[in-house]
Amino acid sequence: MIRHEADTSARSDRWLTPDGLARLVPLFILVVVVAAVMLAASQLGIVQQRRVTFGFISLITVVGLYVFMGNSGVLNFSFVGFMAIGAYVSALLTMRPQVKATFLRDLPDWLAAAQFDPVVGALAGGFAAALVALVVGLPIMRLSGIGAGIATLSVLIIFYIVLGNWTGVTGGQRSLMGLPTYVTIWNAGLAAIGAIVLAFVYQESRSCLALRASREDEVAARAAGVRVVRERLTAFVLGAFICGMAGVFYGHFLGTLRVENFYLDPTFLYITMLVVGGMRSLTGAVLGVIVISTLTELLRLLEIGVRLPGIDAALKAPAGLGDVVLAAMMLGIILFRPQGITGGREITLRGLR
């Protein structure tokens, strides 16, 4: 009889079995890769370091996007809006009062005078994004397919319009300048590792297995007792938290915020990264960021012009080539390898499994 046996396996030792350790291999490899990139880049010049730092911020965003979209299979165009929330909340809490007085004259008094610790500001940014996701997600988590795509795009547009016109708090269409720029390759790299760990722990949870079941077949998942809306909402809120943190790093990396930085262009860039890498695995999310970031960097250099060694000629690509190549790559992946480079599998010591 299999029904009444006792629940003997203790929760605490589940990672310490050979089987449990084997499950940790993908996480281990991904963390080592990011740490290696961080260490290698720290030896390079400041310009290259900034490029890699920016790549880490993209990595945090795409991992946040993966947590919801990859596991639920539901389209999400709103995630960059949660980056914006994180970025602006942290900015407002950490900017110096004198700077706020210059750019934002209509802030409420308590906020105008306040200046919090960067860590407090960052966490507040992440939690604010998560809170807004909870409210917004409640009605739209019932949707899937095209309905979800349209609804989340509408959410992005609402965020964009509100932030762009709430001049007293965000500076509106003008840039908001003077954010403390505390982001380095070290804290951005560690945050990227943190996002990967968070996404991995979530993906091993019961909630995520239920969510992935609903991605495969929503009707059968409900028959297996899965509370589809609730599991989707959990992932949506967690993903928004990670994207909110990415927004925090983005703002304090550039030191300047513009609402245009949180609209369609980055939305499609990050979605391209996730789709090219493989939407259904954390490895895919990480790999997609690495591949697309490297490619855009190379194409950017090519658009500036590269002097060929030996001969007296320069290789120069026409402007706009980068965007065309990215779009073509997205198209190629969707047509010929719809599950992305990783095919939805996680990396292990024996390759992709």
Place this chain on the structure above:
Amino acid sequence: MELEASGVTVRFGGIRAVEDVSLRLAEGEIVGLIGPNGAGKTTLVNVLSGFQRPRTGQIRVGGENARGWSAHAFARRGVVRTFQAVRLFSGLTVAENVETALLSTGVGRAAARTRARDILGYLHLAERADMGASALSYGDERRVGIARALAMEPKFLLLDEPAAGLNIGEAEELGKTIAGIRDDFGCGTLVIEHNMALVTNLCERLHVLATGRTLAEGTPAEVMSNPAFKDAYLGAAA
């Protein structure tokens, strides 16, 4: 404990899919739900499992009115169904298919892994546990569908054409499995089936639907000798 439908009516547009049907299923019994195509069998199972709200009539689970329950609520209270099209989670492994159901009954993550293997072993699927569900043969697919339902610890198991597409030998084997499940788990089982030999051997009672209405009910012998049943179901040949 009983699963009980009383006076259930479902309409799609102007069409009456199910009209004033009442049916009871007690724990430990096997009831066959039969009838020609389009008789409303699957619609009735959808109503009994919360996937279709009836226009009128009510469902009671162990005496409790199920009005307003969603499908996952039925499943969590032990009213578990399978699908004619099986509907496995094809991107997950066989074991994960079963674990998903176990986890929603409140079993821990590690315990679910062990127990999923026990359930798969019970259905002779142990060596399939780590395969992707999309790689299974048709017969194995159907058994994994049943394994996933068993993982919910059903009090009432609703099987929608479990033998569809199986050959005679496989269908007989499946009949033994279903009878075995009833003996081992004590659940009440409702089987939609076209294979009359299987149904008459397996079921204590039959419930016959035709064009959405109850045509006959009783033991297989009673139903077989019912003139209305002979007329409508077996046709002029009977």
